[in-house]
Amino acid sequence: MKVLMKGNEAIAEAAIRGGCRAFFGYPITPQNEIPEYMSCRMPQVGGVFIQSESEVAAINMVYGAAGAGARAMTSSSSPGISLKQEGISYICGAELPCVIVNMVRCGPGLGGIQPGQGDYFQAVKGGGHGDYRMLTYGPSTVQEAVDIIYDAFDKADEYRVPVMILGDGMLGQIMEAVEIPPMKDPATFPKKEWATTGKGYGDTRRIINSLYIKPDELEEVTNRLFDKYKIMAEREVMAENYMTDDAEIIITAYGTVGRIAKSAVNILREEGIKAGLLRPITLYPFPEKEYKKLAQRKDVKMFYCFELSMGQMVEDVRLSVDGKKPTLFYGRTGGNVISPEDIVKAVKSEVK
Amino acid sequence: MATVFKKTSMLTDAPSHYCPGCTHGVAHRLTAEVIEELGYKENVVGVAPVGCAVFAYNYFNCDMQQAAHGRAPAVATGIKRVLGEDTLVFAYQGDGDLASIGLAEIVHSAARGENFTVIFINNAIYGMTGGQMAPTTLLGQKATTCQAGRDPKVNGNPIKICEMLSTLDGVAYVERVALGSVGGIRKAKRALTKAFKYQIEKKGFTLVEMLSTCPTNWRMTPKQAMDYVNEEMQKIYPPGVFKEVK
Numbered sequence: 001m002k003v004l005m006k007g008n009e010a011i012a013e014a015a016i017r018g019g020c021r022a023f024f025g026y027p028i029t030p031q032n033e034i035p036e037y038m039s040c041r042m043p044q045v046g047g048v049f050i051q052s053e054s055e056v057a058a059i060n061m062v063y064g065a066a067g068a069g070a071r072a073m074t075s076s077s078s079p080g081i082s083l084k085q086e087g088i089s090y091i092c093g094a095e096l097p098c099v100i101v102n103m104v105r106c107g108p109g110l111g112g113i114q115p116g117q118g119d120y121f122q123a124v125k126g127g128g129h130g131d132y133r134m135l136t137y138g139p140s141t142v143q144e145a146v147d148i149i150y151d152a153f154d155k156a157d158e159y160r161v162p163v164m165i166l167g168d169g170m171l172g173q174i175m176e177a178v179e180i181p182p183m184k185d186p187a188t189f190p191k192k193e194w195a196t197t198g199k200g201y202g203d204t205r206r207i208i209n210s211l212y213i214k215p216d217e218l219e220e221v222t223n224r225l226f227d228k229y230k231i232m233a234e235r236e237v238m239a240e241n242y243m244t245d246d247a248e249i250i251i252t253a254y255g256t257v258g259r260i261a262k263s264a265v266n267i268l269r270e271e272g273i274k275a276g277l278l279r280p281i282t283l284y285p286f287p288e289k290e291y292k293k294l295a296q297r298k299d300v301k302m303f304y305c306f307e308l309s310m311g312q313m314v315e316d317v318r319l320s321v322d323g324k325k326p327t328l329f330y331g332r333t334g335g336n337v338i339s340p341e342d343i344v345k346a347v348k349s350e351v352k
Numbered sequence: 353m354a355t356v357f358k359k360t361s362m363l364t365d366a367p368s369h370y371c372p373g374c375t376h377g378v379a380h381r382l383t384a385e386v387i388e389e390l391g392y393k394e395n396v397v398g399v400a401p402v403g404c405a406v407f408a409y410n411y412f413n414c415d416m417q418q419a420a421h422g423r424a425p426a427v428a429t430g431i432k433r434v435l436g437e438d439t440l441v442f443a444y445q446g447d448g449d450l451a452s453i454g455l456a457e458i459v460h461s462a463a464r465g466e467n468f469t470v471i472f473i474n475n476a477i478y479g480m481t482g483g484q485m486a487p488t489t490l491l492g493q494k495a496t497t498c499q500a501g502r503d504p505k506v507n508g509n510p511i512k513i514c515e516m517l518s519t520l521d522g523v524a525y526v527e528r529v530a531l532g533s534v535g536g537i538r539k540a541k542r543a544l545t546k547a548f549k550y551q552i553e554k555k556g557f558t559l560v561e562m563l564s565t566c567p568t569n570w571r572m573t574p575k576q577a578m579d580y581v582n583e584e585m586q587k588i589y590p591p592g593v594f595k596e597v598k
Contacts, residue, residue: 022434048433052426053460060423060457064430067417068397072430090420196415196431198439201394202361207409208417 002177007142008033010178011101012041014146015073017183019153020099021047022072024061026054026080029113030169031103034075055080059087066096067208069195071153075101078119079110088162089128092225093210097156099149101165103172106335114335115169117255120312123166124284131222133229135236136164136284138254142176150181155236157190159228166283168308170256170337229285238281239290243269247276249347250294252317253306254280257338261306264343273351291320303327304347306338362388366410373567373574375531376404376473380411383471386544387440390552396440397431399424403446404479422454425461428468437554441468448478451487451511465522465556469547472513475564476585483569487511490588510588514561518594524556526594530563532581555597563589
């Protein structure tokens with residue numbers, strides 16, 4: 001049965017249904033409904049909720065809880081996510097599974113509280129220090145966000161990586177009819193032999209750590225991380241192709257801009273322009289092959305990337321298209337949102 | 353032949369990296385002994401800091417997590433809350449870690465009454481990085497970033513953690529001890545035992561501050577360093593119980 005829910009609350013409920021039993025957060029707009037919802041709901045399912053003293057503390061509580069074997073999560077928005085970067089780097093280094101939600105607003109600095117996509121680089125290139133990546137999703141609807149976060153803890157556990165949900169203010173604040181999946185049974189979750197439950201002693205003790213003083217050891221660990229990312233790239237890539245089969249113009253956008261772009265494709269099609277949409281759902285690993293496939297097609301004339309930034313994902317699009325087709329960019333910032341008409345107008349000015 | 357002394361099995365056999373005359377070894381052993389004596393050696397998680405004790409996870413023979421600089425109380429909070437009250441949790445932190453970069457984490461863990469134990473090593477200097485001024489460096493004490501001695505007008509004043517934390521509700525027990533003498537070391541063990549017992553009794557946040565030596569960065573012999581703890585440090589940081597909720 002579908003229920004009408006605000007994005008942030010639907011995401012919080014889906015996280016709990018997916019097994020989340022520890023949430024640590026700090027207030028920041030536009031994600032406050034997540035910690036608010038968690039503060040009520042966690043005690044009902046025997047979970048832990050703490051409003052921490054800072055985002056820094058929250059991510060380190062996630063580190064401790066995840067290291068002790070719990071399905072742990074935090075959420076924040078851009079400036080708060082910047083503060084979490086130290087902890088995220090440690091979590092990646094220590095190979096701890098967790099889920100992080102970023103309801104992106106505008107920056108730099110305090111920026112604004114309206115939707116933005118300026119945290120793409122921070123999310124997919126590793127926003128903290130050192131060599132690491134996160135499994136990163138950019139859902140475009142509340143339902144898609146719900147479905148992704150529901151399985152996000154399974155993915156995090158499988159690869160022992162943090163999973164980031166890169167939303168934006170719009171996704172968090174919008175109300176939509178959603179189907180919330182049933183509660184997963186924690187008894188079915190994989191056992192974590194590596195977790196510090198306190199029962200380890202002597203030969204059986206476990207250490208959660210990211211410090212490796214010997215260069216060869218650290219290189220081996222880093223190689224192991226990137227071997228995992230390679231497997232993720234083979235198995236986890238998700239993208240939506242919408243009317244790209246015969247498209248001459250490939251519009252590309254992620255997140256809420258992706259759904260706006262879909263409306264633009266419909267309008268363009270009505271006007272007889274062969275447009276299609278390639279919408280990455282995983283932002284890391286990036287759906288490189290999908291772009292390559294389209295770039296190789298003779299009938300595809302160009303790619304046109306739309307973002308609520310000055311151009312971040314477009315760099316990955318260009319790397320994937322690899323100069324085979326022109327790749328144009330259109331962006332709005334400051335909290336201004338691209339409309340379907342903006343996209344239609346931009347595309348039509350290139351098709352004469 | 354009768355065994356009259358044996359090393360606690362809560363410490364591993366790994367050779368320690370600590371300098372000669374440093375009291376980290378003493379603090380490690382006391383902590384390990386108390387956990388073993390309380391019967392918790394297979395039901396305990398420790399958190400190592402950043403600083404000289406960063407390798408503590410190599411020495412404590414139990415499940416360990418290594419935390420980012422200053423964040424051990426947040427990490428310990430996460431661990432304790434998900435494992436529940438029956439598992440012992442401790443964080444081991446130095447003065448730079450706890451009283452400078454991690455001040456927010458320690459204060460708020462204390463205010464929340466998080467039911468874990470903090471072992472706070474105060475040697476008034478950044479040891480691992482080579483002798484820079486710490487938040488607890490004494491006025492007039494020399495460090496590589498206050499080479500003429502700490503001047504309050506330029507470098508600020510020493511922070512007294514036990515005094516500060518004892519004002520907070522949620523704190524069950526705070527004691528300062530000095531590792532500069534045999535008597536002080538014995539008191540330290542009694543304080544640790546109390547702190548861990550209060551944790552077992554779910555009384556709330558517990559912390560034992562240990563005035564410690566750093567002969568290497570103080571440019572002293574081990575003996576001079578012990579004397580410095582007893583004569584100079586104790587003037588600013590008097591040992592004693594600052595809070596105890598019975």
